[in-house]
Amino acid sequence: MNFDFDADTEEMRAMVLGFARRELAPAPTAAGEFDAADFRRRWRLAGRQGLVGSAVPSAYGGSGLTAVAAAAMMEALGQGCPDTGFAFSVGAHLFAGLMPIVEFGTEEQKRRWLPALCSGERIAAHAITEPEAGSDALNLRAHAERRGDGYVLSGDKCFTTNAPVADVFLIQAATAPGGGFFGLTAFVVPADTPGLRVGPRHDKTGLRGSPMADVSLQGCHVPADAVLGAEGAGASVFSASMKWERTCLFAAYLGAMRRVVDATVAYAGERRQFGSAIGGFQAVSHRIVDMTLRLEAARLLLYRAADGLARGSEDEIAPALAKIAVSEAAVRVGLDAVQLLGALGVVGGGDAEALLRDALPARIFSGTNEIQRNNVARALGLGRRPAGAAARPRRPGAAARH
Incomplete structure (x- = not known):
């Protein structure tokens, strides 16, 4: 290693x-x-x-x-x-x-x-989430009907990141409703395609610099060559994208945590109370040590997952564990930084309060942390796999097949 x-x-x-x-x-x-x-x-x-x-x-x-x-x-x-x-x-x-x-x-x-x-x-924007299909991503109501030399897409997507600024959408729709893993198909669709409409931008608690909106598809005709992969391969496309997202995207939170931890250490060395820098108080220093511990532990899990992805590993557990660890560490680091900075920690525009706001949605997007825990538990042989679900993910450390 x-x-x-x-x-x-x-x-x-x-x-x-x-x-x-x-x-x-x-x-x-x-x-x-x-x-x-x-x-x-x-x-x-x-x-x-x-x-x-x-x-x-x-x-x-x-x-x-x-x-x-x-x-x-x-x-x-x-x-x-x-x-x-x-x-x-x-x-x-x-x-x-x-x-x-x-x-x-x-x-x-x-x-x-x-x-x-x-x-x-x-x-680009990837539109899969729907009002009635968030964690239950295989049961989409948006559908694609084969018509002539192409498909007609109809339905509604919600909470689509980058939608207000996107030029190209990767849209998931059901080509075989109720078909489970093989019932979805992915399409690459230009934003100016007739029938595709982007709603108003959402105002969010965190990640305010990332525009998000709902997307409506009403009789949106796309040619057959808009299909990505093959008809029925949409779930495979989505699963592959989530491996990348749950691993590499979350590395941005490692950087944000590092910025906040470094700033908190500097503050603790400068801020004086009762004649001493507050970094000399055990309650403060131990909290900063815990912040560092969470960051470094999450970082190791994330780069382990990234190494597996780079080697072509089939393991889906390492990305899930990394996603859980990074997102929950970011929330705790944000809370600790706010506590240590006191009133400065809740003043708008500060790194600590921004990290806390931006970390809150990290436990939800890319599959909620509860869903990630379900996936890991299932891979460990706990509970039953739902009918029609894919074979259980490989455990961390298992050799990849080539």
């Missing part, structure tokens, strides 16, 4: 950290507002730096990073960019939007969509 990055990855991390600190701070806005033009400006800058397509092969305009290097990039982005929502949008675009096209797309689809999505010219 080697816990150090190679020289190229370290150099890349330093570049991303410096770039994010210099260029990715958002323009000031009033509470609840979102500056779409400024978001696009920063997105194009990130595209020029190779960030939004980093894990895509270089043949299609990406940087060809492994999962470990892509996670390192996201960690540096999360540490350097004060807007964790922006980093989250980059991760959702890359890991839930582009990587499914890389892994399941035809050569024509890859060459048509990936270059502009990697350069920052276009933005």
